[in-house]
Amino acid sequence: MxxxxxxxxxxxxxxxxxxxxxxxxxxxxxxxxxxxxxxxxxxxxxxxxxxxxxxxxxxxxxxxxxxxxxxxxxxxxxxxxxxxxxxxxxxxxxxxxxxxxxxxxxxxxxxxxxxxxxxxxxxxxxxxxxxxxxxxxxxxSAADRSLERDRHRARIGDLTEREAEVLACLGEGLSNAQIAQRLHLSEATVKGYVSRLLDKLGCANRTQAGLLAYEAGL
Incomplete structure (x- = not known):
């Protein structure tokens, strides 16, 4: 239930x-x-x-x-x-x-x-x-915030290329299974990336991470 x-x-x-x-x-x-x-x-x-x-x-x-x-x-x-x-x-x-x-x-x-x-x-x-x-x-609204976008881009500046790809997928609202299919990874690997991203970016959940992706222009 x-x-x-x-x-x-x-x-x-x-x-x-x-x-x-x-x-x-x-x-x-x-x-x-x-x-x-x-x-x-x-x-x-x-x-x-x-x-x-x-x-x-x-x-x-x-x-x-x-x-x-x-x-x-x-x-x-x-x-x-x-x-x-x-x-x-x-x-x-x-x-x-x-x-x-x-x-x-x-x-x-x-x-x-x-x-x-x-x-x-x-x-x-x-x-x-x-x-x-x-x-x-x-x-x-996010598209018009160029100054804020620069600040959010700096926040994700330390991400690896793969981490940035996963973050962009979160910004699209994709599930772990959908991300795995798009990036040719296993779901377990994607889950690990998502967990590390949340820790690295200080996000409480994948929704906040997805919002950051929007605000950074990903």
Missing amino acids: IRVLLVDDERMVCAHLRTILGAADDIEVVDEVYDGAAAVESVLRHGPDVVLMDLRMPGVDGLTAIERITALGATREGPPPAVVALTTFDADHYVLHALRAGAAGFLLKSTPPEDLVELVRVAADGHTVMSAAATRRLVA
């Missing part, structure tokens, strides 16, 4: 999401909370696989909660959950801030129910999930 935590200050939204996800045989909603502070506590209590996190909430907002949940990875048993930002807004800075904070993806609340269920499964498998509208804005 994929264990899901719902976080939204609008209880009707939580009820709607619970109804959608509860219809899937392989998904269980383990808790719903209504602010960021309670979300962190619930992650510690229930250990969910996926968190659907509203970004705009009173008190501790979603961005802060994502940062705190990502930081739990160093202190709790097992990996932290995949946190997917769920909001009605798709402005560039919300996308970027959520991903930089450690989110595994970004979905609009207008995502169709059948797509939402499938994307929760994708997130639970460790892959990036992103709404099409948010992705277009993210790519367009």
